[in-house]
Amino acid sequence: MILCAAGDIHGGLDRMYAGVLAFEAALGVRVDWVLHVGDFGVWPDPARVDGATRRHEGAGDFPTWFAERRAAPRPTVFIKGNHEDFVWLDAQPSSEVLPGLHYLRNGGVHELVVGEEVLRVGGVGGCFGPSNFGRRASTLQGYAKRHYTRDEIEALSEASNLAIVLTHGAPAGVRFDRHRRGEGFVSEAAGLDELLARTRPRVCFFGHDHTRVDAEIAGVPCVGLNKGHYPGCLVAFEMKLGERAWRVLGEWPPKPSSG
């Protein structure tokens, strides 16, 4: 199946799907599933956005999409980032929050189905917070829900046969040449590295750091995605049932030429 991983969009749904469709046209393929690594910008009620979101992008397109019950133009699964309406997400009776748009809860597995093929995707969204990591997820309230917890990692570690793992933060050990926390910054997002060591997916995608980066943690290729509409915010790949090998088809949008 043809999959397209997408970085943080902070409510830019129209722009992301326009990018996916332009990318498809450039590649001459149709994407079966979009996999989003969090900070999707789920704010059904724009009055509830958090402070950082208010200062930066604002609520984005989600309120409009939600009011109109718009369908995702391509089946999409997303995990949470650290800027969403977590209380609303947790309260949803169905994982399909809009037609074709599926929320993958922390520690959960979503099965991507295309014809006879099924690929299993696990997810741990949110970011690392040392003070909340050891608490039980069920005890986190409100804004604290932006953090993932050890029990969520444990839950997903029991899952078998995961083809793909989505995390919001970079698993511990991923190094960034350039980073807002300094050159050569190494991620300290504890637990995500252990998760990869225990579940051994074919690939892990992450976002949050807004940088297109490649790494390998516990023998698992890790692909960091850029944000929004910047080069490397979308990576398309082909993966087949029962074959560990997979291949990248391309990245989008193209880097502007320096000439």
Ligand SMILES: [Fe+2]
């Ligand atoms: Fe984030």
